[in-house]
Amino acid sequence: MNLSIHLDTTVNHAVVQEIEDDNLVPAIEAISLNVYYADFLAVREVDIAIQKQKITALIGPSGCGKSTVLRAFNRMNDLIPVARTEGEVLFHGQNIYSQGVDPVEVRKRIGMVFQKPNPFPKSIYDNIAWGARINGFQGKKSQMDDLVEQTLLGAALWDEVKDKLQDSGLSLSGGQQQRLCIARTIAVRPDIILMDEPCSALDPISTLKIEELMRDLSDDYTIIIVTHNMQQAARVSDFTAFFTLTEDRAGVLMEYGNTTDLFTNPKQQVTEDYITGRFG
């Protein structure tokens, strides 16, 4: 299929990169996405189609709106009173911003992992079980035990915590806490996992483990990751989207394509400047 990227014409850039691959199916798609914080336009006219069961990295300099775009995918921006979203985000062909769509349902299908590990101040077991319970889990205790075990196995955390499931989630190390957060997200069985700089608070070893985990998870889940670390984007992602700022400080999507292509052969001068470290 053809994947066309249309950049905003008002910034006088236009790059259309074509990805030829018949196996690709978009999991979620933003069309003319504008996000305002009060009167400030934070993200302008972003069109992007995220591919199913692939890892897409959003990179760019600070303040370019990549986190805002990420949060637009599961309506987390709704929690900010002054935030306002225009345009469409299509998920299973449905605009998640249209009338009658319940943001709670959206967030159940599109989970999120945050920058700072934020396990609930509950036991490790309850960190996993809580999400299932609130989303209507009806099984017996033994089935819940299975679910917790399977989820922790899936998040590559089971071996480290199987003997202390009743300990507080906060007793784990930073990297383990972050994997616990990923685990509790996949316990709800979402389609898409959004990750907002999941490794920025972690040491390199923990980062590596999370990256391995992301590769494993991409067999079953679509993952979108915001990262400041370009090596991480290059290592872990299948596709990369580069965002930058325009003169009025609005974030725009500059270039989007296959990660290898974008890093080895960027089409835009500004992309090349950024990934070679000349700015940002």
Added chain:
Amino acid sequence: MKDQRDRGNQYFSPRLDQAAPDLFKDNLGSRHRRGSIWKVVFQISTVIGIIALATLILKIFNDTMGYAAIEYKQPPSTLAAGETSLDLMTCDQLWPILAANVSANRLRTIERDTPRESLSQQDCYNLVLYEVAEPKAKQTWSLLASIFNFEEIQAIVDEKYPEGDLEFKVWLNKSFIVSPQSDDPLRAGIKTAILGSLFIIVIVILFSFPIGVAASIYLEEYATQNRFNRIIQTNINNLAGVPSIIYGMLGLAVFVRFLEPITSGTLFGIGDPTTANGRTILSAGLTLSLLILPVVIINGQEAIRAVPNSLRQASYGMGASKWQTVWSHVLPNALPGILTGTILAVSRAFGETAPLVVVGAATFITFSPENIFSKFTSVPIQIYQWTARPQDAFQNIAAAAIIVLLILLLVLNATAVLLRNRYSRRW
């Protein structure tokens, strides 16, 4: 200044001086000096606070014990007829003394009210003491005066009260705690007031805690930022500073007058007709609930605001609804703060006097409150009333009552600290 610089230069090369000799002045000495001056100021302030507190406590303790000149209608020594002192005699020995000295009518009344078989030795002794000996406290002295001016006191007693005895009295004692109010300071106790205060506090907690917490949840988690909600918020903040007497007026108008059928209990048919004018424990409790409600709400809001936003985000990010987020994460984590704030507000209500005066606390009740529709008094009201009396001895029992009030407040505040430590978590 000069030697300071030299001393500094002993160890370090003067880099700043070389780089910009005119822009930097060597002020290390004056910086340290200023710091020391402020430290002394802070220490003096702390000491002043400690002195004030110590004076208060000393003054109160000073009044709770000391010598008292007591005159008897019939001195206990003559009653005991030289055998032994009255308080060591058994009931069987005491009863004839009682029978011999009161009228036949009075004896029948006593026997009807308190059958002899049910009386302990202490009860018998009290009967003889108050029915026959009838002590009257003529003049009292504080503890310090008793210790240092004993001879002077002795001389005064010999001169002014030749009939009287000089006794050392501890005014804060067991019988003071368990006795009802009386117009004789030697017999008066604080029981009715303590019970009244406890009844009121239970009502205050039952009303202000759920309403206050619910309101703070609404204001923090649900209310959107608009003009209307900002006005409400500002008003709550201002209400927290309104003088308590104003709440007393409100309570008088609303609970005592307007809602009289409810607050006096006549609507439910359980009110006592003698108190059916709305001046009941229920009215007082509701008035004090209103008084502390703004404080409970503000404290609740603070506690809820202190729950890290990352927890809410994590919860929403997993598809939790607002209610699930509030119930499972916000409330459990805000609970220690909410409890602490509420208990501190409740202890404020515990010590309130002015609104209760307006709502109509009775200053003289000798019977304990039975239910929330009873007439009442409270510990601070009792203290207020006793300190207004001219007799010496009432000042002493007022001091004793203050100690009781302080201990009760201390217990409440200690509970707050314990709850906070018990439930506080880190994240």
